[in-house]
Amino acid sequence: MDRPLAAEFKVAIVGSGPAGLSAAAHAAKLGVSHVLFERTPHINDTIFKYQKRKHVMATPEVLPLRSDLDFKEESREEIIESWTAAVETDKINLRLGVEVTAIKGQKGDFTLTLSSGEAVAAENVVMAIGVQGNLNRLRIPGNDLPFVQYQLDDPDEYKGEEIVVIGTGDAGLENALALAVNNNVSIVNRVADFPRAKAGNIALIEAAIKRGDIQHLANCEPKGLEDGGFLVLDTADGAGVRLKCDRVIARIGALPPRRFVESCGIVFPNDSPTAYPAVSETYESQIPGLYIVGALAGYPLIKHCLNQGYEVVEYIQGNKIPPADEPLIQAKLDDAGVKMNVNELVAAVRERLPLFAALTTLQVREFLIHSNIHYPKSGEVVFKRGEFANSLYNILGGEVGIQVDPDNPDEMVRLRRGDFFGEMALISGRRRTSTVIATTQALLLEIDRNTMVKLVRSEPTIKAGIDKAAVIREIKTFLAPQVEDNLLRDVVESSAVVEFRPNEKLIEEDATDDSVYLIRKGSVTVSMNCGGKDVVLAYVPAGNYVGEMALITHRNRAATVTAASATEAIRMDSAAFRGLLEKDPALRRKVEAKLEQRMMDRNLMQRNAEAGDLIKFLVREGCGEATDVLLIDESLCVRCDNCEKACAETHHGVSRLNREAGPTFEMLHVPTSCRHCEDPHCMQDCPPDAIHRAPNGEVFISDQCIGCGNCERNCPYGVIQMAAVPEKKPGLLSWMFFGRGPGPGEDKSPAGLARRTGGKHAVKCDMCKGIDGGPACVRACPTGAAIRVDPAGFIDVMRHAGA
Amino acid sequence: MSVSDRFTAAGLDIRPTRHESFLAYNRFRFLRWATVLVLLSIALYLGVRPYGQPYGGGWAGYTLGTVGALLILWLTWFGYRKRTYNSNSGRLAARLSAHVYLGLALFFVATLHTGFHFGWNIHTFAYALMCIVIASGIFGIFAYAHYPRQMTENRESMTTAQMLGRIAGIDDELRNVVMPLDDTTVAAIERCIETNEIGGSAWRQLSGRYPRCTTAAAIAHMEAIAEGHTIVQEAWRQTLVKLSEKAALLARIRRDIRFKAMMEAWLFLHIPLTFALLAALTAHIIAIFFM
Known part of the structure; x- marks a missing residue:
């Protein structure tokens, strides 16, 4: 067959984002024959589509940049300008407006088919097409009229217009909400609700529709667009309407690149929409000579992409350069005083830790960047009981002891090379349940919480491995600390981890099942139907069991148990549990004594419906999943807003709490x-992984925030805001005596906020982490109305209210 | 261990686990301090004879005067302390508790200092100013203890914005339901929609009285035309229902504003007179020692 060969290149690069452009720049620098294809008429479509003047962050800060392109924290415009100039000066062979429609062949002999029908031959292919895909266009007449657009750069650009948004996914809803500030916005919806959007966006759009800020054209179908700004819609009653508008914005999704990638012969590991094709440590896919870099390989950050573009060209040239993260990991080893190099460490992780056996070398290196290495001497404490959990520990060498009984520190459970610990608090999100001490010199790898969560989600064997060990340890810790392992075997083997969504029922009143549930994450409420009303009797946090009453009394379920937040429980088979109680009379007595106490508490609560209503209220307001929450006693609150002012004054002028908003029950205000x-x-x-939990439990947003707003949308309690940093203001005395600058809390007013410039970041309460005196809101309350409470405190507050 | 341990360990009672009023702070610690101070002052006054020759002089008189003057300076400093947020000096509620009880004790200390000699002079003037400041503070204590609960009960879980939003909603509904009625009624309703008197002068806020309320006027008008409205009775009835709902909401907002005003109004006396007191106190001290 004749093949029309336009050119022959050492490397063909598909996609001119940060990864592709960096690869092309390095190829040009090394004098490697190359070609770079970009389907849009400009380089770097993803950054091009950022909001105008968006401040782009250069994270992760610790990672050194390795690219022939310049990149630092700067604006979208500066990046585009500098990289466009680099195409010229570096003599990059760039072909704009050309889409690659097929890639066939093997190493040394690839053929790329272009949208023009032309074919290009290349020895190697670097695929750097990102994960955005191609934007879908409306398939109705007039879909290319000038008043129709398929993306929105800057919502603030439009004012006083009649705008129709088509599309009810997150992009459509976010655009509609942003535009509604300055325009008359309607949103076209084929159905009556919003099944494809995130819960946060649905709540916002429904509120905006209710307020009348956005007109909801439900059960409507776009039929055509006509000159002069007309949109024709089919309506549910069949009548149809012809709307006059200034602008139509259609956000109807994108075709994910997966289909194209698969058509090139690359296999994805699973069907998850977030799955990435597996690549080797040199970014090579299963097809030799076909490389995948950037977001498509699972690295969404610009700096990663730039580095990978540089490295992939080096690898293609046969240069085995060490990855950019090598010195970082080496520094961790050196700091801990471990005499090992990075390759030895990677090999040790892969050989000695069965939990991570399924990971590739690249994945291991990736999590090592986010891990810490500890080399404690014998007798040194690794972590203490009661600290907040942030990490999982793996033993690469040596031995540690877990002090299971705080009253008896000499009694320890020993763990050795290959074992891991710290998973219980990691699962529950609560405090460490035991103190761990190194019993010999031990080499420990500590992986932080966010990295662990990602690993668990992406690799099912890790979740299974952790669960298997955790179930035994949780049963031992929370139920039967003194019981021998062999007695527990039946219970452990017949148990299963069950997950419950908020408000899902673990147990229904009057049901005949009799399993016992050990809550290991989240919390539940126990309630009973009294004369048709659901009366809450108890709030049970993680680390306790429920459902033993039916098993002991041989009756139907006496109460309903409902998940107060996302809850995980270990369901223990009733026969096995009964068997355990028979074999261990001491445990039986303990369980029966607890049951008796619970029955007494219940009787008390049944007579005191108000306390039950208070529990219900607090749980509904998210206190069930809280570790620390601000509660205001309105009978003491004089509405001075000093709490808000204190918050603003200690946090760059932006109060992270809104005192007046939020519900009140009796006199208790959340x-x-x-x-x-x-x-x-x-x-x-969180794309840059900027949100963390500090050892004292504070969830905070670090400087790495890129201002994407995901967290703001994901928070069900609306406590995160996007805010710019204000100017520095003069001291308090010069305001008091000379009227200089905004006074305390005054710059959080609309006028003060308008003065702010610069990039917006997500801001939220950090519980005044780093301020010695503790939370400013509580400190600044003149009347004692504001307190912050942790789960142990709720029970206290509830009792107090019930008394 | 809990998050709170970090603070309690540092000796700062930052993390109370339950709500405690500033009046009852730390089992009335500052009430106890204030009582001791008053008892000591009385003992000094009764024990040292002759007391204060003349008029609060002598070592006992000077001691009471110095303690009183220092107390005044320290109490004034509360305004600065309230606005220092980045501090490690503990809870403001503790400071307010001390401010309240030691402020009350100041009355006794200063009164004993005078030796009950009063006259038309700068000294008694300073004393009188101090008494007014303390009296306004006592009203403040009453307001802080009394109005917060009433405010919450009055609001029934609505925010100000929600109440105003609901009024705007009722206004829209009123425009529709009043349409079948005669022109004077429409005009009365239009006036009621155009002007919603909320807030206003200090007197209006504090009294909660709005004699020119257009909604009240509209209701009066509706009642006046109650007879002879058979054909449009439904429109008349609906209009009156909406007006009553609006009047109830307006009353609620005005009560809310009134409570808030009551909690703030006394400060307009308390703070300026404190500065006047500082000036008078300075004059008093200069007059005693340098003239």
């Missing part, structure tokens, strides 16, 4: 302020 959740919603989708 203001809009961070609950420091056990499993923080805000952490779930």
Whole structure:
């Protein structure tokens, strides 16, 4: 077959984002014959589509930059300008507006088919197409009229316009909400609700529709667009309407690049929409000569992409340069005083830690950057009981002892090379349950919480491995600390970890099942139906069991148990549990004594419905998943807002709490302020991994924030805001005596906020981490109305209210 | 261990686990201090004879005067302390507790210092100013103890913005339901929609009385035309229902503002007179020692 060969290149690069452009720049520098294809008419489409003047962060800060392109923390415009200039000066062979539609062949002989029908031959291919995909366009007449657009750069650009947004995914909703500030916005919806958006966005759009800020055109279908700004819609009643508007913004998703990648012969490890194709440590896919770098390989940060572009060209040239992270990991080893090099460490992790056996070398290196290495001497404490959990520890060498019984520190459970510990608090999001001490000199690898969460999500064998060990340890810690392992075997083997969504029922009143549930994460409420009303009898946090009453009394379930937050429980088979109680009379007595206490508490609570209502209220407001929450006693609160002013004054002029907002029950008010959740919603989708939990439990946002706003949308309690940093203001005395500058809390007013310039960051309560005196809101309350409480404190507050 | 341990360990009672009023702070610690101070002052006054020759002089008189003057300076400093947020000096509630009880004790200390000699002079003037400042403070204690609960009960879980939003909603509904009625009624409703008198002068805020309230006027008008509205009775009834709802909401907002004003109004006496007191106190000291 004749093949029209346009050119022959050593390397063809697909996609001119940070990864692709960096690869092309390095190829040009080394004089390697190359070509760079970009389907849009400009380089770097993703950054191009950022909001105008967006401040782009250069994270992770610790990672050195390794690229022929310049990159530092700067604005979108500066980056585009500098990289566009680099195309010229570096003599990059760039072809804009050309889409690669197929890649066939093997190392040394690839053929790339272009949208023009032309074919290009290359020895190697670097795929750097990102994960954005191609934006879908409306498939109706008039879809390219000038008033129709498929993306929105800067919502503030439009004022006083009639705008119709088509598309009810997150992008559509976010655009509609942002535009509604200055325009009349309607949103077209094929159905009546918003099944494809995140919960946070749904709540915002529904509120905006209710307020009348946005018009909801439900059950409507776009039929056509006409000159002069008309949108024709089919309506549910079949009548149809012709809307006049200034602008139509269609956000109807993008075709993910996965299909194209698979058509090139690359296999994905699983069907998850977040799955990335596996690559070797030199970024090579299963097809030799076909390399994958950047976001498509699972590295969304610009600096990673730039480095990988540089490195992949070096690898193609046959240069085995060490990765950019090598000195970082080496420094961790050196700091800990371990005489090892990075390759030895990677090999040790892969050989000695069965938990991570399924990971590739690249994945191991990636998590090592976010890990710490400890080399404690015999007798040194690794962590103490009661600290907040941030990490999982793995033993690469030596031995540690876990002090299971705080009253008897000499009694220790020993763990050795290959074992891990610290998973219980990591799962529950609560404090460490035991103190751990090195019993010989031990080489420990500490992996931080966020990295661990990502690993658990991406690799099922890690989750299974952790769960297997955790179940035994949780049963031992929370239920039967003195019981021999062999007695527990039946219970452990017949148990299962069950997950419950908030408000899902673990146990229903009057049901005939009799399993016992050990809550290991989250919390539950126990309630009973009294005359048609659901009366809450108890709040049970993680680390306790429920459901033993039916098993002991041989009756139907006496109460309903409902998850107060996302909850995980170990369901223990009733026969096995009963068997354990028979074999261990001491445990039986303990369980029965607790049951008796619970029955007495319940009787007390049944007579005191108000306390039950208070529990219900606090749970509904998220206190069930909180580790620390601000509660205001309104019978003491004089509405001076000194709490807000104190918060603003200690946090760059932006108060992270709204005293007036939020619900009140009786005199107890839960203001809009961070609950420091056990499993923080805000952490779930943070691209630069900027949200962390400090050892004292504070959930905080570090300087690495890129201002994407994900956390703001993910927080169900609305406690995160996007804010710019204000100017520095003069001291308090010069305000008091000379009227200089904004006074305490005054710069958080609309006028003060308008003066702020610069990039916006996510801000939230950090519980005044780093301020010795503790939370400023509580300190500044003149009347004692504001307190912050942890879960142990809720029970106290509840009792107090019930008394 | 809990998060709070970090602070309690540092000796700062930052993390109370339950709500405690500033009046009852730390089992009335500052009430006990103030009582001791007053008892000591009385003992000094009764024990040293002859007391203060003349008028609060002598070592006992000077001691009481010095303690009183220092107390005044320290109490004034509360305004600065309240606005220092980045401090390690503990809870403001503790400071307010001390401010309240030692402020009350000041009355006794200063009164004993005078030796009950009063006249038309700068000395008694300073004393009188101090008494007014303390009296306004006592009203403040009453307001702080009394109004917060009433405010919450009055609001029924609504924020100010929600109440105002609901009023705007009622206004829209009023425009529709009043349409079938006669022109004078429409005009009365229009006036009621145009002007919603909320807040206003200090007197309005504090009294909660709004004699020119357009909603009240509209209700009066509706009642006046109650007879002879058979055909449009439904419109008349609905209008009145909406007006009553609006009047209730307005009353609620005005009460809210009134409570807030009551909690703030006394400060307009308390703070300026404190500065006047400082000036008078300076004059008093200069007059005693340098004239």
